[in-house]
Amino acid sequence: GENVEQHPSTLSVQEGDSAVIKCTYSDSASNYFPWYKQELGKGPQLIIDIRSNVGEKKDQRIAVTLNKTAKHFSLHITETQPEDSAVYFCAAQWDYKLSFGAGTTVTVRA
Amino acid sequence: EAGVAQSPRYKIIEKRQSVAFWCNPISGHATLYWYQQILGQGPKLLIQFQNNGVVDDSQLPKDRFSAERLKGVDSTLKIQPAKLEDSAVYLCASSFEGDGYTFGSGTRLTVV
Numbered sequence: 628g629e630n631v632e633q634h635p636s637t638l639s640v641q642e643g644d645s646a647v648i649k650c651t652y653s654d655s656a657s658n659y660f661p662w663y664k665q666e667l668g669k670g671p672q673l674i675i676d677i678r679s680n681v682g683e684k685k686d687q688r689i690a691v692t693l694n695k696t697a698k699h700f701s702l703h704i705t706e707t708q709p710e711d712s713a714v715y716f717c718a719a720q721w722d723y724k725l726s727f728g729a730g731t732t733v734t735v736r737a
Numbered sequence: 738e739a740g741v742a743q744s745p746r747y748k749i750i751e752k753r754q755s756v757a758f759w760c761n762p763i764s765g766h767a768t769l770y771w772y773q774q775i776l777g778q779g780p781k782l783l784i785q786f787q788n789n790g791v792v793d794d795s796q797l798p799k800d801r802f803s804a805e806r807l808k809g810v811d812s813t814l815k816i817q818p819a820k821l822e823d824s825a826v827y828l829c830a831s832s833f834e835g836d837g838y839t840f841g842s843g844t845r846l847t848v849v
Contacts, residue, residue: 631779661838670741670828670840671780716779723768724793725838727779 629654631719633728641736646704648731650717653698659720660693660700664713665730671716675702707735739763741841743829749847755817758844762810762831768792769806770838771814772828780828786812819848 630653640646652660658679663671677684677691677700684691688707693700704711712735718725742761750756762769767788772780783802785793788809797804801820806812816823826843 633779663840668842670830670842672840673837676837718779723832724770724782724785725780727781729779730777 629657629719629721629724629726631717631726631728633717633731635731636729637732637734639734639736640707642707642709644707646702646707646711646733646735648702648715648717648733649699650701650719650728651697651699652719652726654719654721655695655698657719657721660691661718661720661725662689662691662702663716663718663727665716666713674715704733707733709735709737711735741829741831741839743827743841743844745844746842747845747847749849750819752821752848753818755815756819756846757813757815758827758829758846760812760814760829760841762812762829763833763839766831766833766839767809768832769812770830770832771804771812772830772840774826774828774843776825783814816846819846821848824848 633650661676664674665671688705690703714730716730717728769786771783774780784797784804786806789806804814826845828843830838830840832838
């Protein structure tokens with residue numbers, strides 16, 4: 628099955644700085660890579676996704692890059708704000724099933 | 738559109754007792770998933786339904802866990818008997834064409 632590794636496990640940034648989270652996956656057949664944000668007591672919420680035929684996607688302050696050759700994808704958050712504090716999960720999908728990374732706890736310091 | 742509804746939000750039971758969780762997916766979403774999220778970890782797939790048929794239950798501990806999806810809409814997940822290690826958040830998700838999952842808020846189970 629698919630194995631997704633995510634780093635770092637915790638990330639503390641100053642408000643206004645950038646945050647980067649990196650993930651690797653094992654199954655070259657994976658073709659869809661979503662990122663989820665999970666706040667305390669809530670379910671994961673999709674924030675951005677990328678498909679295997681695209682190298683980069685941007686939505687306002689967040690962007691995702693994908694390197695299929697290296698089986699590596701990353702989430703970039705620019706101009707971080709206190710409301711960006713949450714747990715972020717990367718995931719890789721194969722055969723309509725998602726495998727998740729272990730999560731990154733992001734803390735934005737005011 | 739209404740989101741994925743789950744109930745109850747919290748449940749505390751003693752080990753060896755049974756418990757059931759309910760999920761109502763987004764209308765029109767044919768695919769429904771149950772995930773288990775242990776504290777500090779990412780969600781782990783337990784079972785996937787397509788309409789009312791099981792697509793993948795390879796990660797479901799079938800000696801104690803069972804799930805059904807009647808009429809291709811609502812689903813229930815049951816644990817009997819519960820163990821301490823079943824303490825987790827149980828998340829239900831649905832999708833229309835296999836991606837862009839929408840998750841519910843989950844049921845937090847504590848087994849004491």
